[in-house]
Amino acid sequence: MLLRLLIQDFVLVDRIELDFRAGFGALTGETGAGKSILLGALSLLLGERAEGSVVRTGCDKADLVAEFEIAADSPATAWLLANDLSADEGVLLLRRVVDAGGRSRAYINGMPATATQLRxxxxxxxxxxxxxxxxxxxxxxxxxxxxxxxxxxRPLAKEVGALYRDWQAARRAREEAEKGAEALLHERDLLAHQVKELQNLGFNAADWEALNTEHARLAHAASLLEGAEMALEAISEGQAPLGAEAERIAARLSELSSYDSSLGEIAELLSDAAIRLDEAGHALRRYRDRVDLDPARLNEAEQRIEAVVSLARKYRVQPDGLAELLSESVTRLENLTQLADPAALQAREAAAHKAFTAQAQALSAGRTQAAQALGAAVTNAMQELAMAGGRFEIALQPEPDGSAVGFERIEFQVAANPNQPLRPLAKVASGGELSRIGLSIQVITSESQSTPTLIFDEVDSGIGGSVAEIVGRRLRELGSKRQVLCVTHLPQVAAQANWQWRVLKETNDGATRSRLMDLDEAGRIEEIARMLGGVNITGTTRTHAAELLGVKQG
Incomplete structure (x- = not known):
């Protein structure tokens, strides 16, 4: 449920903070006062595309914040958890900042988000x-x-669309194979040779790196051995080895440290150096013993490198890209093998068509049941809305070959009066009839959905009198189960609300602003009277307003 809405520097609003309630709330006001501004702000918070024109004149940005109460087991909570955007239990904060240039930033529970995530x-x-x-x-x-x-x-309809596209892709593949069989066979032969050549090479990216390392070592083995011998001679095997000299100097300085203690630290450093030189000598001996002057192995490594480089040059890739080329070639060859096999292509197409047909038939069954129930419900609603004897049906027009939307087209049909044939809604409904039928559909379908907050923006246009009162009662009934907010110009609808706000437009110092009043009982009587009587409000008008509200006047 929507708890709070903060709007700042948005269209005509400088700053408004609204606390929403449960039940059915009406938002009223004179034409142009800005009733729909609140819903425009909420639409942006729910992911609608932002434009710089919504920023109030003279301001740099518009700032919008909405707070919702959500249940722990609600789909909204599950979505937040799945997207790592959960925060305080039971509370959800949405924020949208739009600058004058049209750029916007979105936040969910204080974390940056995209407009798609908001939607x-x-x-x-x-x-x-x-x-x-x-x-x-x-x-x-x-x-x-x-x-x-x-x-x-909706999920099933989306799946049917995907299956239809899969089926059409399989059909096109079969048709293309039949048209270009010779070219496909030629390409398949070339790919088969390429795959065989790459597989015979037995190339491996890790082996390539190891091969280059080994080649570098073998190619410079003589220099490596010479360098090791020279270092070993200097450190421990020459006439004046560095290790022995370091030990001798360390011993002498250690003796002298009895006269000057500062020499003791230097003696320790030289002693450590002597130890490290000794360790280096042992390591060099081990390295010398391992260095291998193997011309045969060097020749093998050079031949292997040449084979890899040659094949990479042939297929115009870097050597380390040969493994990826092989993988792509194998996949393409498998596809071409299928394309070159008419029986396999036909089987694939048949399987795709079967999968589409099964889900499309399930979708048709669900639509048939829903169409019957929704048609009956709207027909019943029409009887209350000055369309006695009228009928509403949802026709499922067969599409035998199927399409991305299933095996049928859906058409709303209506007979506004008794004994009239059903005809498409677009051809027979007048503006008033369309408003009444449309509102009935919206209210009925909203009752079946799980969305906790329902908002109606002047959807009651084109109706009035007793019909408007019936519409108001339906919205009030809906408000007993969900939170409902209706922007309306009809006093009969507003009077049925559990609470009411009035939007006013004021001009001060040349600047026009919208502000909002939370109406108490007396305020509601005055506002309903204004909606009934216009500029000149009389005592009779106020009495009528009080009657609509069910308020006893003393």
Whole structure:
């Protein structure tokens, strides 16, 4: 549930901090006062694309913060844990900073995040129904997505799309193989030779490094042996070995240290040096014994290096890239072998088609069940919304060959009056009818979703009177289960809310700002009266407002 929203330097708002409540809340105000600004800020916090135009005139940046309460077992909590963004238990903080240049930064629980992450997480937090949601329902893709979302079929629909693309890729592979069989066979023969040549080389990147090290040692074996002998002669085997000289000097200085103690430290250093020179002499003897003057082995190493370099030059890669080339060549050869085998290609295509068909049929079954239930629910709602005798159905138009969306097209059909045939929603619904049907669909589908916060932005346009009151009651019922916020211009809808805010637009010193009032009972009566009567509010209007609110006046 949304607990708090902080908006600073956003459009007409200098600074507003809002504390939200449970239940159904109404946001009202005069046209142009900035009612939708709050929802625009929340949309940005939920990952909508940011633009510099949202920054209040004269300011460098807009700063938006939202605090949500989330349950330990909620999908939002699971998403946070999966993305290493969890913080205090039960609390979620979203922040979005937009500068005047249009660049934005996003944060989740104080950690930097991307707009994509905000959108992913936002799907678990709030569902915003915008002012143009009714018109969106006229699009086939929006109708299909609504049914899939309502029925929890989105993951299956996504899988069906992927399987369809796999099937089409297998079909194209078969067709291409049939058209270019000769060219494929030629390429396969060349690759087979290349793979054989690389495999025969037996190249290994680690062996290549070891081979170069061994070659360097063998090629300079004489110099290495000469250097070792010279060092050994100087250290311990010559007429005046350094080790013996260091010991003699150390002994003499040690004797003299009885007269001057500062010589004792120098004597110790020379004594340590004598020990180290002795150790170096032993190590040099061992090294001398290992150095191998082996012309035959040197020749073998040179031939091996030449073979590797020659093959690398032939295939235009660096020597250490031969192993990767072999791996790529083997993979490509396997693919070409399949492409050159009509039976294998046909089997692959058949398997892909079978997998697509199985999941697409499961998707069709789920859509059929959801379409029947949703159609009946919307039809029932129409009877309450001044469309008695009207019918709403969701037709599944078969697509026998299938597509990326399954085996059917989805079409919303309506008969606004009794004895009328069902026709596509886009062709028969007037603006008012579309508003009522669209709002019914949104409320009904919202009831089946798990999103804890639902926001309706002037989706009640085109209705009024008793229909508006019924809509308000439906939103209030929905608010008993979820948190609901509705931006509305209808007093009948606002009167059904559990709490109400009014947005005001003020101009001071040439600057226009929006501010918000949390209305108490008296304030709600006055605001509902304004919505009913306009500028001139009379006692009768206030009485009517109080009646709508169910408030007894003394």
């Amino acid at each position: 992913e997480l936002g799907d678990f937090l709030a569902d915003i129904h915008g002012q143009h949601a009714h018109q969106a329902l006229l699009r086939a893709d929006a109708q299909r997505d609504l049914v899939d979302s309502h029925a929890g079929l």
